[in-house]
Amino acid sequence: MMLLTFREKVIWLAAYLEGDGCFASSFYNKPYKYVRLQIKVDATDKDVLENMAEILGSIVTNGNLNGSRLGKKPIYNVTVSGAHAISWMMMLYQFMGSRRKLQIKKAINLWRNTEYKRLRKSSIEENSYYHALVSEGLKLAKTI
Secondary structure (H helix, E strand, C coil): CCCCCHHHHHHHHHHHHHHHEEEEEEEECCCCCEEEEEEEEEECCHHHHHHHHHHHCCCEEECCCCCCCCCCCCCEEEEEEHHHHHHHHHHHHHHCCHHHHHHHHHHHHHHHCCCCCCCCCCHHHHCHHHHHHHHHHHHHHCCC
């Protein structure tokens, strides 16, 4: 990816996710209460997903593991989960359209209203780049 500022990367990411991303949230009650949050993208353009993975602090995985796409372009995935996903959702919220904002609000509200949150601090969040992201996301979340 060209040399872009952090803000430009976030805007590029938001634009891509607006069209092809998934903001998912699920509540589980057994064996204990927890929330599963994810941002996920599937695409056939590996180079684009490599750029996205670099921005998100994730990796590109191969989505063709079951062999159902024989003779077709391979599919690749980028996924972020947990605290990492919620911080990105909070950061991206301001750039999203109404449908995606609704998905993000649903995820944030589910996360906020769950007694036990299975979201633990990761080594990625200890990185100063992501620490700044999480801080900005948390400031924004208070306004949502």
